[in-house]
Amino acid sequence: xxxxxxxxxxxxxxxxxxxxxxxxxxxxxxxxxxxxxxxxxxxxxxxxxxxxxxxxxxxxxxxxxxxxxxxxxxxxxxxxxxxxxxxxxxxxxxxxxxxxxxxxxxxxxxxxxxxxxxxxxxxxxxxxxxxxxxxxxxxxxxxxxxxxxxxxxxxxxxxxxxxxxxxxxxxxxxxxxxxxxxxxxxxxxxxxxxxxxxxxxxxxxxxxxxxxxxxxxxxxxxxxxxxxxxxxxxxxxxxxxxxxxxxxxxxxxxxxxxxxxxxxxxxxxxxxxxxxxxxxxxxxxxxxxxxxxxxxxxxxxxxxxxxxxxxxxxxxxxxxxxxxxxxxxxxxxxxxxxxxxxxxxxxxxxxxxxxxx
Numbered sequence: 001x002x003x004x005x006x007x008x009x010x011x012x013x014x015x016x017x018x019x020x021x022x023x024x025x026x027x028x029x030x031x032x033x034x035x036x037x038x039x040x041x042x043x044x045x046x047x048x049x050x051x052x053x054x055x056x057x058x059x060x061x062x063x064x065x066x067x068x069x070x071x072x073x074x075x076x077x078x079x080x081x082x083x084x085x086x087x088x089x090x091x092x093x094x095x096x097x098x099x100x101x102x103x104x105x106x107x108x109x110x111x112x113x114x115x116x117x118x119x120x121x122x123x124x125x126x127x128x129x130x131x132x133x134x135x136x137x138x139x140x141x142x143x144x145x146x147x148x149x150x151x152x153x154x155x156x157x158x159x160x161x162x163x164x165x166x167x168x169x170x171x172x173x174x175x176x177x178x179x180x181x182x183x184x185x186x187x188x189x190x191x192x193x194x195x196x197x198x199x200x201x202x203x204x205x206x207x208x209x210x211x212x213x214x215x216x217x218x219x220x221x222x223x224x225x226x227x228x229x230x231x232x233x234x235x236x237x238x239x240x241x242x243x244x245x246x247x248x249x250x251x252x253x254x255x256x257x258x259x260x261x262x263x264x265x266x267x268x269x270x271x272x273x274x275x276x277x278x279x280x281x282x283x284x285x286x287x288x289x290x291x292x293x294x295x296x297x298x299x300x301x302x303x304x305x306x307x308x309x310x311x312x313x314x315x316x317x318x319x320x321x322x323x324x325x326x327x328x329x330x331x332x333x334x335x336x337x338x339x340x341x342x343x344x345x346x347x348x349x350x351x352x353x354x355x356x357x
Contacts, residue, residue: 002301002311004045004095005030011069012090019073019122019156020085021060024096026068036063036099038133039126039214039242042070043303043311045095048083055080056303056311058126058216058242059099060157062133071156073122097301100311102330103242104130105212112140113211118192118225120148120217121156126242127216128157128164135168143168144205148177148192148217175204192221197228207232215241243308243327251307254324258285258345267319267346273300273355282346285322289314289353290341300341300355307343314341319351 007030011023026034041058061069074085088094103126115134119127124147131143149155155176165172177188177196187199201207213229215222222241229239262285269280271293282292290312293300303311307325316337321344328340341353 002098002100004043004097005033006093007068007096009088009090009092009094012088015071015156016073016154018085018154019071021069021071022084022088023061024068024094033098034068034096036068037101037104038062038129039104040099040101040129041103041126041309042068042099043097043309044070044080045097046080046083048079051079053080053083054303056309058101058103058129060125060128060160062129062136064133064136071122071125073156097303097311101126101242101309103214103216103240105240107134107137109137109139111138113138113142114205114209115141115143115212115214116205116210117143117145117214118147118217118221119145119215120192120221121150121154121244123216123218123242123244124156124161125216127214128160130214131161131164131172135164135171142171142173144173144175146175146177146192146200148179148221150180151178152176152181173204192224194224194228197225201228201232207234210234211238213239215239216243218244251324255345258322258324258347259283261285262347265349267348268350269346270350270352271298271300271314271355272317272353273298273314275356284347285345287345288342289321289339289344289346289351292346293341302342305342307340310340312341313338314353314355315339315357317352317354319346319348321345321351322347 008025009022010025013021015021041056043056045054057070057072060071061067072081072084074081117127134141165174179190182189215225265284267282267284269282271278278298280292290302301311303309308327310328321339323339323344325343
């Protein structure tokens with residue numbers, strides 16, 4: 001299991017009025033642990049007003065940059081993002097988990113590929129890493145980026161994107177969409193919808209000319225793009241997405257219904273992690289495997305608790321769960337018994353979960 005390491009914040013650079021770029025100093029003995037692939041993320045942890053707060057942020061640097069950087073946008077009532085933007089200082093230390101995530105495809109230096117990326121707001125962070133890496137290592141490949149923001153001044157990583165465009169003028173195209181500023185090109189005003197996507201796929205990048213599609217942003221945008229691509233019969237293996245978060249309202253209702261349907265039934269829950277076992281008696285359908293363990297002082301890996309990052313991934317050895325969300329897992333993993341413990345509720349008399357496999 002991946003553990004947290006204390007890393008020194010070597011760099012804090014203001015990116016926009018609402019975002020900063022953090023760079024970390026990696027000790028020599030940890031360089032192997034913190035090597036990463038383009039599109040992966042870091043889980044950060046800090047004590048904020050006495051509370052342990054964990055968040056996952058995508059790396060915006062490329063593995064070729066030899067630096068470890070994330071960009072963090074301050075969001076309303078965001079505990080960690082506010083702390084990072086307003087309180088954190090260069091020289092401070094943060095607890096950082098080694099890189100994780102599967103939001104990437106292997107680099108093929110000998111192939112001329114066409115990539116298309118859709119991003120909104122801070123969803124540009126892993127996309128920037130992906131663009132840098134493929135354009136540098138695949139000299140014949142091309143990238144088209146469709147990037148949605150509220151205003152021109154809120155565009156994250158704009159300097160880096162423009163520098164990349166100048167460096168790869170014939171191979172990188174960037175289309176900025178603004179939702180709160182009007183421009184003379186109707187296509188570029190407002191959010192991406194089915195009509196705009198139809199225009200894009202008809203004229204700018206026909207789907208049959210694209211090798212891989214990357215999407216990172218809010219759930220509604222991702223779902224719209226995926227539905228359009230499905231209608232155009234784009235193979236699933238060509239589409240790759242990462243969400244900001246999930247539909248909390250819908251998930252909350254599922255939790256209430258689940259608890260009601262199993263009320264009064266108990267489950268013998270056993271959790272194995274790091275060679276140690278924890279046994280609990282819990283109510284079926286009432287609480288996730290992860291929350292049940294954390295309430296009993298278990299030290300388990302987790303970050304977003306939203307079914308997105310897969311930091312809390314484990315495997316069922318025996319028993320059944322109802323997994324409400326599974327964005328962080330591939331179907332093959334689910335078929336092989338893997339679950340996201342933050343989203344998995346026991347629904348059998350006995351449940352054995354292993355974090356070590």
